[in-house]
Amino acid sequence: MFELKPMLSALWRNKISALLIAVQLALTLAIVSNATVIVQDRLEKMARPTGIAVSDIISVTFMPVPVNYDMAGAVAADLELLRNMPGVVDATVTNQIPLSGSGSASTYFTEPNQEIGGENANYYQTDEHFIDTLGLNLVAGRNFTRADFDVIGPNDTYEPRVAIITQKFADVMFPGEDAVGKYFYSGGDGEPREIIGVVERHLGAWPSWSKAGQVAFYPLLVTGNHKRYLIRTEPGQRDTVYKQIEEKLAERDPQRVIHLDTLSKRMAQSYISDNVMVKVLSAVMTLLTFIVALGIIGLTIFWINQRNKQIGVRRALGATRANISRYFLVENTLIAGAGLAIGMAAAQVINHFMVNQFSQPVLSIPTLLVCALILLGVSVTAALVPAIRAANISPAMATRSV
Structure with missing residues (x-):
């Protein structure tokens, strides 16, 4: 068993920090999922076939004097x-x-x-x-x-x-x-x-x-x-x-003024705003995900430092490194799961507003689930290194002052 009761008890004692991570994950999922559908919509729009041999066409505009x-x-x-x-x-x-x-x-x-x-x-x-x-x-x-x-x-x-x-x-x-x-x-x-x-x-x-x-x-x-x-x-x-x-x-x-251009350049200029939006939203999604990962790493390290003695006692009583690592990973997964569940509801509410007010694309359930799974993976990966560090704590060092 994953010792859920001790985990829930420990999370309750540290409920403020756990809640902050959960809220951060919820907001990140709400923003990232809606940004994803906008990016997908813009990329699909720019990739549409034009029906025109764009790369081979030159445009000429002239004005006579x-x-x-x-x-x-x-x-x-x-x-x-x-x-x-x-x-x-x-x-x-x-x-x-x-x-x-x-x-x-x-x-x-x-x-x-x-x-x-x-x-x-x-x-x-x-x-x-x-x-x-x-x-x-x-x-x-x-x-x-x-x-x-x-x-x-x-x-x-x-x-x-x-x-x-x-x-x-x-x-x-x-x-x-x-x-x-x-x-x-x-x-x-x-x-x-x-x-x-x-x-x-x-x-x-x-x-x-x-x-x-x-x-x-x-x-x-x-x-x-x-x-x-x-x-x-x-x-x-x-x-x-x-x-x-x-x-x-x-x-x-x-007796005239002539201006030349390529149709490829003209089309690229028409898609400037879409390209900018894709780059900005991609950067925002990457930054938010990175900040969430840093928050999870920091919180996990903080909890490990607070529990050095408890970890040492468990190791002395026979807990393996895998048991210790698993404990912190499951604890982190519980926080992430709660935050992502809230985030999925928030994402739907935000998307409904954006669809009605700004005619943005609808957020599909598969896209929302994929974003949630990616953030869950980021969360678990971010907690992995601190969890391995906790598993390597020596029983002798952790219980030296006991």
């Missing part, structure tokens, strides 16, 4: 130049850069002139090269053709006739149905947009948005004071092509 600039002519000439460059797979024009944190969105409906009950989606104005340029997977319908493409001025009123949407947006708008051939509408108007194709995945402009992945694409160029291109290169050729693009574009038309 002349006031009366032929934007449509410049776009056509630039894209022809870019597509013919060595190492380039394809190039497209777009109103916004994917995964950049900057974009446009609207509310869409399945019935004309509807104004409530719609679904939000990010949208892009692009051309028939966008699927090949982004490396998207067309799972239904067809791509845009040049006949679908329109060019309008920045102040013109225009409603797209056709669209390609993502599978996620299709599932939201037409659950359980084939979206190709169906129509959807912008809020407050009766102009139909026919869905001619569905791509498997595209996260859109805002990866952290709750509607990320709900995207629509229109075959349209709106002339204005700036324009953006996306250039997809052959694998391993991105950096080589990157060095040449600005020079080639400036050589073709020097």
